[in-house]
Amino acid sequence: MGLFKRGTVWWMDFMFHGTRVRRSTDTSDKKLAGAILAKVRTQIVEGKFFDKVEEQHHTFRDMMERYLTERSIMKAPKSHVRDGSALKHLLPVFGETLLADVTPKDLVAYRNQRRTEQAATATINKELQLVRHAFNVAMREWEWCQANPMHRVSLEPAHNTVDRWLREDEEARLFHASPLWLQDIMTFALHTGMRQGEILALQWPDVDFYRGTLVVMTSKNRERRTIPLNNVVYDLLSRKRAAGEQDGPVFVTGQGNDLKARYLVRIFTKVRNHAGLTDFRFHDLRHTFATRLVQAGVDLYKVQRLLGHKSPVMTQRYAHHCPESLRDGVRVLEKLPAIGTNLPQHAPMVGEETCNLLN
Helix, strand or coil: CEEEEECCEEEEEEEECCEEEEEECCCCCHHHHHHHHHHHHHHHHHCCCHHHHCCCCCEHHHHHHHHHHHCHHHCCHHHHHHHHHHHHHHHHHHCCCEHHHCCHHHHHHHHHHHHHCCCCHHHHHHHHHHHHHHHHHHHHCCCCCCCCHHHHCCCCCCCCCCCCCCCHHHHHHHHHCCCHHHHHHHHHHHHHCCCHHHHHHCEHHHEECCCCEEEECCCCCCCCEEEECCHHHHHHHHHHHHCCCCCCECCECCCCCECCHHHHHHHHHHHHHHCCCCCCCCCHHHHHHHHHHHHCCCCHHHHHHHHCCCCHHHHHHHHHHCHHHHHHHHHHHHHCCCCCCCCCCCCCCCCHHHHHHHC
16 A cells, blocks of 8 residues: 555555555645545444445446346336436436435436426436436445435425326227227227237247136236236137237237338327327236226236236225225125114113113
8 A cells, every 4th residue: 555646636546345445645745645645544443435436437427337237127127218318418417426426415406407407207217317326236245335325315206196098989989090910909908908018028838728818028027926827818819819920029010021010009009199198108008907807896906916016005006996895895894793683773972871770
């Protein structure tokens, strides 16, 4: 461990946990540099040097680049792409900032700036959640920092209540404006609740006609789930199979070509605009599936399993649609003996019987 001069500034050169570390003392005064080096020696002996060297050695960009290659790559493809898009906004602001210098105040300022730029609430929160998770990994697994500044930063208030689903008249208009191949996909979505990416990834070997089920092999949560087929979906898939479609993806374009997400969204957008449903997204077919189940009295646990939600919190968004299922709940009490049904028409008030006895 020693000092060396680079230009007019003195630098420290030493080994720490098997890694050679070179750090500037930020001074041209050799005596002061020696004092700084002595302090670092003490921190190393006391085991307190770690919380300084890593945070002041790695930048925000270093953290995010490692996060993308080690953690984000393990997410669903769509989530990995979204992380990359979020960094297009984060890196110009924090890229070259040392981890030790990223403060809650800076992150709040970033959140407010994105709000000023009229970024969607969900977009802002996803960017901040990415920062929070990356700092958690850097802190707990890589030991690059001792604290997560996002722990002191609140997310934007989000209103996640789902209120957009298809009414019967809207469904008729949407289907009337759609080509047959898109009608099949929308029917399938309305009766399975599968996500767009799951539908496009569905292969014929994933369909089990004998058991009347299909397996979602590629889900958002990277977990397989089995979905039972109702008669509508079973008949739709049987018709497609009878037409000679037994290999490869279940859903293709009208010309039999591979169906890409961008093409599907483009055609769906044209169709929904033509039907006068400009505020309706393809994902709202999934909301419609869940809403109709809940309105029909299906309990939220079953809806959660069918949607593939890992947590019931997501499914709770549909709870306001189920007053009739709640009514069934309280009607259970009607089958129980009611308190007071066997009492005389005029039951003595509390204390009345005691008073009569005393008299």
